[in-house]
Each structure stands twice: as structure tokens, then as C-alpha cells.
Amino acid sequence: MLDDKMRREFESLRVSLRAPEDETDEEGVVSIMACNWSSFIAFRACETQWRVVATMAGLIWIGLDYTACQIVLEQLDAPAYIFADLHAMEEAALPILNGVDG
Secondary structure, X not given: OOOHHHHHHHHHOOOEEEOHHHOOOOOOEEEOOHHHHHHHXXXXXXXXXXXXXXXXXXXXXXXEOHHHHHHHHHHHOOOOHHHHHHHHXXXXXXXXXXXXXX
């Protein structure tokens, strides 16, 4: 579910986010396909489960804590394939979080 808090967080990044049922072709709007919506919600639910190491140079994002994510997924009653989707999103997010040019 796209709640007000999530909408505000994305708007602070100058991104408009619409739920699948709010489909639009508006410029500057990120659309998430309906088949990916559950995975997106699960990824957002796991946002506090990142393993991060503080160094003198700054933070290094290691990855998601899979044990904690599994508990979150169980609470969401998420299908098994969602975990694989989380892993794919984690792989895409790590270079961005660590400021690594692709």
C-alpha cells in the first residue's frame, strides 16, 4: 500500500510514485508494474534491515540482513519469489548506496 509517509519520502526526492491502479504516462512519475508491486512493498518493509559499516571514509553498505528480511517477509505473508526479487533490488541498490559508478 502506498501510504502518505512513503509518498512524502519520494516527493522529497522529487519523484512522484503511483500505485499500479493509478497508472499514468505523466512525465517525472515512476510507475511500478502491478506484478512488481508486492516486491516493492517488501523491499520498503525491509529498509531498516541493511548491514552498514562505519569507517573513517564514511559508511559502507554491505547488504541486507537476510535473516531479518525473512522475518519481515513472513509477517507480510509474502510468496517465496519475493525473496529473490529483494536480492535483485539489493544488487541494484548497493552500487548506488556506496557511490560506485556502474
